[in-house]
Amino acid sequence: MGRAPCCDKATVKKGPWSPEEDAMLKNYIEEHGTGGNWIALPHKIGLKRCGKSCRLRWLNYLRPNIKHGDFTPEEDSIICSLYISIGSRWSIIAAQLPGRTDNDVKNYWNTKLKKRLLGRRKDRGGGGHHHRSQSTADDLPAGGDGGMNDGGGGERSLSASAMERIQLCMQLQELQNPLAIHHNPLLSQWPSKATTDHNHSNSNSNSSMNNVTVAEHGMSSSIRDNHHLSGQQLESAAAMASPSSGGENSNVVVAIEAELQELLYGGGGSQGRASGGGAIIDGGGGGDGAPQGDVDWWSYDQGKQSPVTCWDFTPETSSIFQDYTTVYDI
DNA sequence: AACCAGAACAACCGCGGTTCG
DNA sequence: CCGAACCGCGGTTGTTCTGGT
Incomplete structure (x- = not known):
């Protein structure tokens, strides 16, 4: 028995995030937090993204104090x-x-x-x-x-x-x-x-x-x-x-x-x-x-x-x- | 300047674990 | 106790960038 998909793949957007999407996600989370439910988050914001994708984007890119490159x-x-x-x-x-x-x-x-x-x-x-x-x-x-x-x-x-x-x-x-x-x-x-x-x-x-x-x-x-x-x-x-x-x-x-x-x-x-x-x-x-x-x-x-x-x-x-x-x- | 190959990075996918009804 | 939903993780893939020819 396979696992049910976390979202409707036909309707969610994939690929690189646009600055607008980034801003929407960032603003929402900074104001309201994640609400403990990533799956519901994109619907609340109005993003056509999978919840997992939102989570990943936030954790890996949008979260404050993220460092990129130049490992010491x-x-x-x-x-x-x-x-x-x-x-x-x-x-x-x-x-x-x-x-x-x-x-x-x-x-x-x-x-x-x-x-x-x-x-x-x-x-x-x-x-x-x-x-x-x-x-x-x-x-x-x-x-x-x-x-x-x-x-x-x-x-x-x-x-x-x-x-x-x-x-x-x-x-x-x-x-x-x-x-x-x-x-x-x-x-x-x-x-x-x-x-x-x-x-x-x-x-x-x-x-x-x-x-x-x-x-x-x-x-x-x-x-x-x-x-x-x-x-x-x-x-x-x-x-x-x-x-x-x-x-x-x-x-x-x-x-x-x-x-x-x-x-x-x-x-x-x-x-x-x-x-x-x-x-x-x-x-x-x-x-x-x-x-x-x-x-x-x-x-x-x-x-x-x-x-x-x-x-x-x-x-x-x-x-x-x-x-x-x-x-x-x- | 154009093309190609490899490197680097971002994002996706699928699985296992946890939580909750 | 069971199953569905969700979370988090690690592996993989796809895209972009960069350097060499």
């Missing part, structure tokens, strides 16, 4: 680190970037950062570093080996973003220590475990056994319950990020933090950056391991523009990030 190195760093940690949870990532929307972040990642990070590997490949695990986006095949696919086609349950994160993680780790990836039990187990967890990802009350894996890594229940991270995502985030999951993985995180700088800004680039070398994930030993030299961008945020003051940093997201900071021992 700090923002780059936040996006990359969070993406590696939690995957394509653009709304959560965007919540850490004042004035940025999830759509903006997503576009920025897809068009720039991803290419900068993943694309760079190919350059390296030609430049003398030749590694065992070919982990570029193109190279990771359905039947790929290197321990990532555990016999029975584990890749079936891995999303593209998950694969991407594996690639990034492997790539970064290899840069740090070409041998380490093959000795990381969590990474080598991950596909099969993720498959198991993924099958139960929606049952947060019954899949206690799968949650054990999460609990072992210290993931809080509120993240799991409130934000529906799949077992796969939790697993990857926890495996890569949790300091409690073992020193080896902490090393991975440290490697990621360090190598992000190299990947993003080139060799020695971190030297010249005022900040951005910090870590969302302070894997370096339980909170003491603040990155020396560079300003960690969490401190930067807290000192100058705390997430709490973000324009869309709601109490809910605040609590979520409380969880993250707890989990990741930030």
Whole structure:
């Protein structure tokens, strides 16, 4: 049974918004608010638009204090680190970037950062570093080996973003220590475990056994319950990020933090950056391991523009990030 | 100057989760 | 408890812009 369409597609206008439509929507919302019902909103205003379209337009474009373009190195760093940690949870990532929307972040990642990070590997490949695990986006095949696919086609349950994160993680780790990836039990187990967890990802009350894996890594229940991270995502985030999951993985995180700088800004680039070398994930030993030299961008945020003051940093997201900071021992 | 390819951005689509009657 | 309506999110597509030839 299909879902009923949210609006009559024959009568609603599609495509780019005109300045007049923008003005109508903006004026109405500023005067009356959304009224809690986006579907009814266009009818009240007299717009021939789908309610979803109105909502999107408001959130991504018309809302006050929206920033467009010119992502700073700090923002780059936040996006990359969070993406590696939690995957394509653009709304959560965007919540850490004042004035940025999830759509903006997503576009920025897809068009720039991803290419900068993943694309760079190919350059390296030609430049003398030749590694065992070919982990570029193109190279990771359905039947790929290197321990990532555990016999029975584990890749079936891995999303593209998950694969991407594996690639990034492997790539970064290899840069740090070409041998380490093959000795990381969590990474080598991950596909099969993720498959198991993924099958139960929606049952947060019954899949206690799968949650054990999460609990072992210290993931809080509120993240799991409130934000529906799949077992796969939790697993990857926890495996890569949790300091409690073992020193080896902490090393991975440290490697990621360090190598992000190299990947993003080139060799020695971190030297010249005022900040951005910090870590969302302070894997370096339980909170003491603040990155020396560079300003960690969490401190930067807290000192100058705390997430709490973000324009869309709601109490809910605040609590979520409380969880993250707890989990990741930030 | 014209054309083309790739990049960047805006918007749409469909799905899962939540709420409410 | 169930189903419909709604919300929010992530993925994808379409359009516009920009740089190169």
